[in-house]
Amino acid sequence: MKTSIVFLLCVSLFPGFSRGRVVGEDEAGFAECNVFFPGQVPPEGFTEPFHVKICQRYNKEPRFATLYSTKDKIPLYSAFKYTKPAQNEEESWLVEPQVDDPETALQEMVREAEVAGAVANLGANQALTSDYVGSGYERGLLNPSLLNEEDFQVATYTLTNAVPLSPPLRQSWHRHVGLVVEQALVPHCPGKDQLYLLAGAVPSSVQVKGKLSVPESLWLAACCDAPEGWSLALVKKVSDENSLQDLTVGELEKQLLAGVHLFKGSCGEDNQSREKTEVIRQAVGRIQSGEQAGRSDNQEAKESGLVRKVAGIIATPFIKLLELLIYVFVELVKFVFYLLWLVVRRVAGTVVDGAHSLWRGLVAYLQAISTVLISIPCDVGRVFVNIFLGFLDLVQDVASLTYRILSIPMGFVLHLAAFPYRSLCAIPAVLRDVAAGLWGTLSLVVDATAALLHGLYYVAGHIAKRFVPKVSSED
Template sequence: REWTMKTSIVFLLCISVFPGFSRGRVVREDETGFAECNVFFPGQVPPEGFTEPFHVKICQQYNKEPRFATLYSTKDKIPLYSAFKFTKPAQSEEENWLVEPQIDDPENDLHEMVHEADIIGTVANLGANQALTSDYVGSGYERGLLNPSVLNEKDYQMATYTLTNAVPLSPALSKSWHRDIGKVVEQALIPHCSKKDHLYLLAGAIPSSVQVKGKVSVPESLWLAACCDAPEGWSLGLVKKTKDESSLVDLTVGELEKQHLPGVHLFKGSCGEDKQNQEKKEAVLQAVSRIRSGEQAGTTDNQETKHSGWVRKVAGIIATPFIKLLELLIYIFVELVKSVFYFLWLVVKRVCGTVLDGLYSLWSGLVSYLKAISMVLISIPYDVGRVIINIFLGFLQIVQDVVSLTYRILSIPVGFVLHLAAFPYHSICAIPSVLKDMASGIGGTFSLVIDATAAVLHGFYYLAGHIVKRFVPKGSSDD
């Protein structure tokens, strides 16, 4: 995981160093059409009728600019069509093949097309939904471009070399397709469209049941639809059968839709098919016919040349082993160069990873050091404040204790003097109360004596009466 993170960091650095890196953005479902790539469709309305869940919309970009649009089938692993405009004929061809990571792994953070070798191990399920270079190796098929590189220059041409714009074609068919489309666009379509930038081109493929390595569908036919959305406009369709590389059938866009793309509507308003300039359209068809006739004548001449050139055949047979040997040596040399560059790339990647780790560690240490210093500097005023407050509180406590002690010392004699001074006053004031209490006591004593005497006398009286009652009656009865 650590190696993967380092690789991603190095990859992002490479993107920042080389701003010309190609981008192919998978269009989200909540976006309209092909988002910023809608400019490659008349009225900015893409074809209708391609509604399968395995259809993926891709806005092909390069140098942060949209270059063409592609509808890709993750089921067939080929593009169903690419929409583009003619720029200029290519001056040179430089192949630089790329893949789209988000088709296989929508959750990854790579929103740009990258070289296949750079993302092996970093993208989940790589190749599950798209074709890879390994699918073409040793298959006998080439990566044929729907949007041919020969019709583009510079950045537009670089953007075409993506596997999301390629279908499996035999070498002869790939060459024939690129040659035919190039001639038709340059010699028949462009000269008869009053506004070149209003010539909209759709190049597509119809998948067959034949598959390369049981994965990538081989198209049963290729088609081109053109719309000149300008005054005196017109539209045209062309179909090339993959089983006949020399075939090139012209038909209307409506016929193309009906015969080969049922349920599909390629151009908004059929590119004004009911109001087209017939003269312009006839001129285009004648130009296409001339191109087709020239190719057929060229094919016949080639056959005659083959029959008459037996000497060259023999020479070719003799030279073939040497040519193969030379090809083998060139192949070995190229592979060695590739291996050297790959080794250098690994070294650079490892060095960059080490440098980045060192920089990260240095940065982490610096941040920690600055953080510690900051905390110490911040804590100094706080600690000083606490010490000052504690000193002040201690001083106040000392003052409070001194005042309390002084008060207690002074309160002892003052109380004693006050009590001593108040004694005579309290003593004199108590005399009346004492006399009153003594009088009350003496009176109570006399009252008690009187009561006791009365009680004794009453007792004697009661006793005498009882004795008299007891003995007097007995004396009277004896008499």
């Protein structure tokens, strides 16, 4: 599981190594892989719902296109172009996660072992390596790796480009396709980029482990899309590994599904040069003749090697025992190395954890020391500030006390000096008050005398009215 997670992280960090993607239903044809078809038009007539279109990519570039059958779990055809013969073959088999899990985040072909636990229902719609183990069949490439080089070759080693073939049939198919393409087709097409190749398989009812359909026949269709273009088809029957029949593309289409058209406009089949077609067929015939001559030589070699086969049969049990011992020894060595690796990893983990703890303690100690060292100048500064403030308070108290002591005689002297001024200034006010008092007393005496006289007058008048008789007017 850890390996899967690491691989998924690598895929997300390095998207340039994508190795294929399932083409969506809303995309035209095979999307960017349409370049592998004449006029960028894929074959017509393959319309079953279990047909999946795959654009096989590697290093950001499309390498070939494949139509895959999730029912038969084999490719129906692969469309590609010839690059040049491969110098070496290094197998690294891949699977397409999107065929089994359309919702997966993996948009590229990946190694099966690295996504075994990361893709839901892996193997439900496509073949896996385990389907071939012990079955007697090998993975035969429709787009042979020997016709490709570098990145194109790496992209061919995907299980979506492989069909189950017997070992002899697999070898003869790859050999025949390689010889026909290199010796008969490429030399008679003006430009290598104008030669379009379709390699396909016709599924049969025979299945491998009840899952993979064994092809009934294999076929190759070629189209030279040039002004003087031509097309040609080859068919190999699975029942006869040495068979190789050449025919027209139209004749091949009749052997496939009804309504199938492999190339747009039949790739000039109606008006192609018969002379050029005959030359190509003669080249194919020479390849077939050479293969037959080679088979005769092989037959003689087989007869001469009968004794060696018998010896091989006798020696097989001992060889198998030796292989078993070697296998046990190798597994034991692997186990010992794995155990040592676990011990080293545990010790290394302990050392790393201890070093990490020591580092954290050292950092904490340095932080505490730094805090203390930084606080010392601050505390000293606060002490000096407090001393200075205390000194200012002392000076303020001394000044206040001195002011109070000096203010006592100064006030007395000021009051004593102001006494004559205040006394002389008070004489006019005192004389004014005395004059006001005398005038008030005099006014009071006069008012009292007047009131007394008025009272006496009033009493005398009242007595006179009471005791003196009134004089009548008649008297």
